[in-house]
Amino acid sequence: MQQIFNFIIRNSNRLLFLLLLGISLALTIQSHSFHRSKVISSANFLSGGVYERINHINEYLNLRTENEELVLENARLKSLLFNKEDTTKLPLPDSIKGVKPADIIVSKVIHNSYNTHENYITINSGANDGIRQDMGVINSKGIIGVIDNTSPRYATVISILNMKSQINAKLKKSNHFGSLTWDGKSTGFVQLEDVPRLASIRKGDTIVTGGQSVIFPEGINIGTVDKIQTKENSSYYVINVKLFNDMTNLGHVYIIKSKDREELINLEKKGKDE
Amino acid sequence: MNSALLVNIFRFIMLLAIQIVIFNNMNFLGYISPFPYLLYIILYPVNGNRAGLIFSSFLLGLIMDMFCNSGGIHATACVILAYYRPYIFKFSFGLSYEYQTIRLNESLTPERFSFILVSVLLHHIVLFTLEAFQFKFILDILLRTLFSTIFTIITSIIIIYLIKPHKR
Numbered sequence: 001m002q003q004i005f006n007f008i009i010r011n012s013n014r015l016l017f018l019l020l021l022g023i024s025l026a027l028t029i030q031s032h033s034f035h036r037s038k039v040i041s042s043a044n045f046l047s048g049g050v051y052e053r054i055n056h057i058n059e060y061l062n063l064r065t066e067n068e069e070l071v072l073e074n075a076r077l078k079s080l081l082f083n084k085e086d087t088t089k090l091p092l093p094d095s096i097k098g099v100k101p102a103d104i105i106v107s108k109v110i111h112n113s114y115n116t117h118e119n120y121i122t123i124n125s126g127a128n129d130g131i132r133q134d135m136g137v138i139n140s141k142g143i144i145g146v147i148d149n150t151s152p153r154y155a156t157v158i159s160i161l162n163m164k165s166q167i168n169a170k171l172k173k174s175n176h177f178g179s180l181t182w183d184g185k186s187t188g189f190v191q192l193e194d195v196p197r198l199a200s201i202r203k204g205d206t207i208v209t210g211g212q213s214v215i216f217p218e219g220i221n222i223g224t225v226d227k228i229q230t231k232e233n234s235s236y237y238v239i240n241v242k243l244f245n246d247m248t249n250l251g252h253v254y255i256i257k258s259k260d261r262e263e264l265i266n267l268e269k270k271g272k273d274e
Numbered sequence: 275m276n277s278a279l280l281v282n283i284f285r286f287i288m289l290l291a292i293q294i295v296i297f298n299n300m301n302f303l304g305y306i307s308p309f310p311y312l313l314y315i316i317l318y319p320v321n322g323n324r325a326g327l328i329f330s331s332f333l334l335g336l337i338m339d340m341f342c343n344s345g346g347i348h349a350t351a352c353v354i355l356a357y358y359r360p361y362i363f364k365f366s367f368g369l370s371y372e373y374q375t376i377r378l379n380e381s382l383t384p385e386r387f388s389f390i391l392v393s394v395l396l397h398h399i400v401l402f403t404l405e406a407f408q409f410k411f412i413l414d415i416l417l418r419t420l421f422s423t424i425f426t427i428i429t430s431i432i433i434i435y436l437i438k439p440h441k442r
Contacts, residue, residue: 012325013324013325013328013357016325016328016329017328017353017356017357020328020329020332020349020353021350021353021354021357023332023346023349024332024335024336024346024347024349024350024353025346025350026346027339027345027346027349028345028346028347028350028404028407029345030345030346031344031345031346031347032345032407044340046340047340047341050294050341051341054294054295113342113343114301115301115306115307116342116344116405117405117406117411118344118405120343122343156343184411184414
């Protein structure tokens with residue numbers, strides 16, 4: 001017994017080191033699996049609050065671009081209002097031809113990272129505003145990401161510039177779909193994989209969200225085709241997509257609350273169980 | 275003794291605040307950001323309590339992770355640096371480092387510079403390896419480590435000179 005105590009006292013630093021190393025490595029490994037720990041994320045009270053303060057200052061520097069975007073969107077909405085026949089052409093996020101009823105929650109980005117392989121965005125509304133995991137996040141130009149963690153007042157978003165993110169997307173002119181991923185290289189481009197070679201694709205074609213996911217409604221803008229590559233020994237294209245959004249400069253965002261989501265998930269679960 | 279503790283607590287909070295408010299928003303060329311919060315571990319007193327250093331470094335890293343949404347990578351890198359700090363001292367200053375009173379925030383000698391360089395390099399290699407977590411990014415990891423090390427060292431030395439107590 002004495003020897004055990006002696007051993008612990010003699011090696012206390014090493015034991016403390018190994019313990020803390022174990023904890024931090026566990027947190028690291030956990031963070032690389034898809035759904036992360038709730039504790040170490042910027043959606044908590046401390047970091048969310050600090051980011052909100054910082055953002056209050058940064059906001060003033062971006063007022064001009066933010067105003068320009070709002071003016072543009074106002075103009076678009078006004079054109080919608082005055083020319084009602086346009087409604088069928090424009091990919092409105094809510095109630096696409098009444099197929100997928102969805103609610104929109106307006107929120108603001110208070111922290112945005114884009115310089116690592118796994119990027120997250122923090123927004124200043126959370127569970128109190130009705131935000132839950134796996135809701136889609138967009139802005140006036142296109143998609144931004146999917147909600148990951150929520151706290152009462154803040155939430156984190158898995159940005160599309162995150163190598164873990166996978167979003168169903170398709171060509172606007174046909175119905176060939178693939179999954180949208182990121183290769184971690186450039187903040188202006190994402191990759192659309194698993195598009196069959198049968199599809200006829202040209203540079204400049206528009207890519208929109210596909211109707212297969214329960215997160216986003218169909219037809220939200222993503223970007224345009226920039227480069228088309230073919231993998232060897234495979235019958236699929238890998239397409240470089242140039243994003244409409246500048247992911248390094250985000251202001252207000254909309255969170256899509258799909259009403260059909262639970263029904264769809266339950267239905268699909270039922271199919272798998274049987 | 276008590277004042278040394280207060281100085282350390284003050285340094286801990288100030289470096290974290292500067293890191294989060296200013297340096298985390300710096301993105302040279304899109305992906306290079308300096309991490310001068312390491313100065314807390316580097317400037318910790320040579321003969322200070324080692325368990326205290328390891329534990330406070332863990333907390334430092336954990337708070338950084340909270341703000342960067344990065345799981346536990348900063349905590350891991352900080353704990354490893356804190357634990358191996360005496361070995362880096364031995365490497366840079368020779369065996370008798372414990373009997374000297376090394377004050378890092380005086381003029382920059384080659385020994386002091388090599389100590390800062392090795393510490394920052396160790397921390398950044400661990401950090402970026404864990405961040406990428408895949409071997410196919412080995413080139414990317416090395417590139418990020420190299421550039422971030424350069425920028426961290428430059429900002430660290432500037433901060434050391436700025437907070438250096440004035441001699442009269």
